[in-house]
Amino acid sequence: MNSAIELLAPRYDIAWYPWAVQYFFMIALSYATLWLAAPALVFGQQRWLPTARLALLACLTTTLVAPVALLADLHQPLRFWHFYAYANSHSWMSIGSLVLPLYVVGVIVLSWLAWRPALQANRQAPGLAGLAARWLAFGATPIPRALLVLVGLGTLALSTGIMLYTGAELAIVKARPLWHTVWLPPMLVATGFIAATGLVMVLNRVSGLRDLSADRQMLKVMLGACLVAGLVAGSWFLDGINAHVGSVAAAMESVRDSAEWRSTALWGGLTGLALFAAVLTLLTRPASRRPALFAWTWVLGLVALHVGWMFRWVVLMDVQTVARHSAGFHHYGIPAGSSGILGIVGTFGLWLAALLLVDLLIPWRQATQGGSATDASPSESNAQPDAKSVKGAPSHG
Amino acid sequence: MDLIRRSLLGQLARLSAGAAMVPLSSIASAGINQQPPRREGDPSKRYGMLIDLRQCIGCQACTVSCHIENAAPLGSFRTTVAQYEVAHQETGEVATFMLPRLCNHCENPPCVPVCPVEATYQQQDGIVVVNSDRCVGCAYCVNACPYDARFINERTQTADKCTFCAHRLEAGLLPACVESCVGGARIIGDMRDPESQLSRMIAEHRDELMVLQPEKNTLPQVFYLGMDERFVTRPDAEPVALDVLDPHGQEMGYEFRH
Numbered sequence: 133m134n135s136a137i138e139l140l141a142p143r144y145d146i147a148w149y150p151w152a153v154q155y156f157f158m159i160a161l162s163y164a165t166l167w168l169a170a171p172a173l174v175f176g177q178q179r180w181l182p183t184a185r186l187a188l189l190a191c192l193t194t195t196l197v198a199p200v201a202l203l204a205d206l207h208q209p210l211r212f213w214h215f216y217a218y219a220n221s222h223s224w225m226s227i228g229s230l231v232l233p234l235y236v237v238g239v240i241v242l243s244w245l246a247w248r249p250a251l252q253a254n255r256q257a258p259g260l261a262g263l264a265a266r267w268l269a270f271g272a273t274p275i276p277r278a279l280l281v282l283v284g285l286g287t288l289a290l291s292t293g294i295m296l297y298t299g300a301e302l303a304i305v306k307a308r309p310l311w312h313t314v315w316l317p318p319m320l321v322a323t324g325f326i327a328a329t330g331l332v333m334v335l336n337r338v339s340g341l342r343d344l345s346a347d348r349q350m351l352k353v354m355l356g357a358c359l360v361a362g363l364v365a366g367s368w369f370l371d372g373i374n375a376h377v378g379s380v381a382a383a384m385e386s387v388r389d390s391a392e393w394r395s396t397a398l399w400g401g402l403t404g405l406a407l408f409a410a411v412l413t414l415l416t417r418p419a420s421r422r423p424a425l426f427a428w429t430w431v432l433g434l435v436a437l438h439v440g441w442m443f444r445w446v447v448l449m450d451v452q453t454v455a456r457h458s459a460g461f462h463h464y465g466i467p468a469g470s471s472g473i474l475g476i477v478g479t480f481g482l483w484l485a486a487l488l489l490v491d492l493l494i495p496w497r498q499a500t501q502g503g504s505a506t507d508a509s510p511s512e513s514n515a516q517p518d519a520k521s522v523k524g525a526p527s528h529g
Numbered sequence: 530m531d532l533i534r535r536s537l538l539g540q541l542a543r544l545s546a547g548a549a550m551v552p553l554s555s556i557a558s559a560g561i562n563q564q565p566p567r568r569e570g571d572p573s574k575r576y577g578m579l580i581d582l583r584q585c586i587g588c589q590a591c592t593v594s595c596h597i598e599n600a601a602p603l604g605s606f607r608t609t610v611a612q613y614e615v616a617h618q619e620t621g622e623v624a625t626f627m628l629p630r631l632c633n634h635c636e637n638p639p640c641v642p643v644c645p646v647e648a649t650y651q652q653q654d655g656i657v658v659v660n661s662d663r664c665v666g667c668a669y670c671v672n673a674c675p676y677d678a679r680f681i682n683e684r685t686q687t688a689d690k691c692t693f694c695a696h697r698l699e700a701g702l703l704p705a706c707v708e709s710c711v712g713g714a715r716i717i718g719d720m721r722d723p724e725s726q727l728s729r730m731i732a733e734h735r736d737e738l739m740v741l742q743p744e745k746n747t748l749p750q751v752f753y754l755g756m757d758e759r760f761v762t763r764p765d766a767e768p769v770a771l772d773v774l775d776p777h778g779q780e781m782g783y784e785f786r787h
Contacts, residue, residue: 136766140612144677147668207666207686214665218646222565225669226645304562306639306745307675377744456675457741458611460768
């Protein structure tokens with residue numbers, strides 16, 4: 133065997149910017165929180181109502197912000213209408229461009245249906261909240277619960293379309309062996325649920341709701357999502373361990389050749405295991421100790437958000453730095469401008485703004501499973517733009 | 530890890546719960562990710578290229594002439610010649626290996642079906658082109674090409690790539706890289722014409738020709754003669770040093786800055 137040194141090769145830039153990470157992160161939070169809101173909103177499980185209220189808040193805000201990040205990743209964002217004028221049924225991205233707007237509309241309508249009774253009850257409230265309630269309630273006629281269930285089921289179906297297309301879009305790319313595996317789409321969904329349960333825990337704390345049952349439900353879902361993620365990762369590894377080519381071989385090559393990949397793999401593995409262990413510990417403590425312990429679940433929530441975001445960063449950004457037909461790895465430094473840090477911070481800022489606006493104008497704490505104003509008690513406290521409600525919000529990056 | 534244990538682990542994986550998803554992948558890549566119909570171009574022709582590496586001296590005349598002809602931004606290349614220093618491990622003898630790279634105008638181009646707006650398409654003569662008026666710059670095609678043949682042109686903010694100089698072929702001229710090649714290493718031609726120089730050379734050297742990354746099933750139509758099989762896939766080499774320092778530890782900055 134001879135040894136070779138690459139003397140001359142161009143520097144290949146990455147093609148998808150951190151906007152893509154932000155989109156994949158926000159849309160995963162969106163579809164996963166929709167499913168967390170579904171037990172109470174769509175399937176009528178009363179016990180899940182506090183969780184559903186938090187999850188719906190997270191779902192609507194992330195759903196509004198995600199398409200902005202997606203649009204920003206286009207180099208020609210003003211040509212977005214080409215997606216509809218020249219749709220290509222052969223492209224997963226084109227299919228996604230048709231599913232996404234339907235899904236966004238579904239989430240908006242579902243949120244409106246769930247919040248409307250509270251809005252109607254809030255019409256007499258003073259100030260902005262009352263004004264918004266009068267505008268947004270659109271009359272006083274009650275809406276049958278069946279309609280909410282119908283819209284909910286439709287939106288849930290569309291959300292599976294989002295899960296499928298975001299995963300398939302990456303998994304069909306043979307040019308990037310690390311993406312080209314059937315195990316990537318389920319892993320994206322599993323880590324999406326880990327992050328979403330984390331977000332609900334964080335919101336449970338910063339909104340002051342501090343609902344113990346919501347925390348316990350989220351811990352259980354997070355435990356399940358961690359188990360699924362572990363199973364998927366294990367299957368991916370075992371499935372490819374025999375092969376000399378493919379995504380596992382590519383991953384092992386990257387880990388062997390690069391110190392950064394080694395530390396990323398170690399960090400990801402350890403964080404996942406630590407999260408799983410912590411969730412398991414919290415869930416198995418005696419009931420008497422729960423209130424004291426569950427006060428700290430928001431910390432786990434932040435770790436879970438970190439896991440979900442980092443996984444997408446590694447998959448979308450780090451994988452693009454693995455050279456395809458030249459040696460080694462391409463250098464990538466996150467630029468400061470809108471295609472880098474500013475884009476990442478900006479997306480989270482936009483999300484925070486959306487969250488605060490909803491908190492300011494909409495009595496989301498009284499969200500119901502449909503019905504009329506009598507089902508919802510008038511709002512008392514949600515119209516205060518509380519400075520504490522932003523503290524500790526997920527803005528890592 | 531020994532072979533038996535590895536295959537046992539593989540079997541274990543197949544038994545695991547998620548293995549039911551494997552058939553889904555064939556739907557994802559076959560059902561939806563199929564090639565759209567070809568359009569425009571001369572259906573009586575199929576352009577291809579043969580690169581005779583025995584004639585390549587790595588002078589980069591092709592790189593420069595392509596750059597001038599197609600006005601690519603500095604630092605982005607439609608074609609370039611990668612160069613490797615290869616040392617024989619026993620004798621220590623050193624040789625230089627040249628690898629001219631460009632779009633392979635594949636028979637099964639992975640960059641085409643991914644385009645969400647059909648801005649990139651394959652002509653009936655096999656040339657893969659981009660309609661830059663329609664391209665939305667999503668860069669999906671850039672990621673889908675295993676050969677790094679595509680880039681986002683920072684001036685037009687759309688996908689850019691080698692077109693075999695389709696505009697020159699139409700006018701009866703040779704592509705800039707072929708025209709400028711001092712060793713005559715690049716031969717372009719119509720593979721449907723059995724009398725073309727390309728067809729004759731392909732017939733003559735059929736068994737020695739190689740294409741890049743054949744395992745990707747893209748069926749490249751740029752054929753290499755005199756190729757070392759170790760460079761057919763991603764070369765196992767020490768990567769290029771992008772930061773070259775002078776004796777004072779300052780970066781010499783030979784690299785193009787955007």
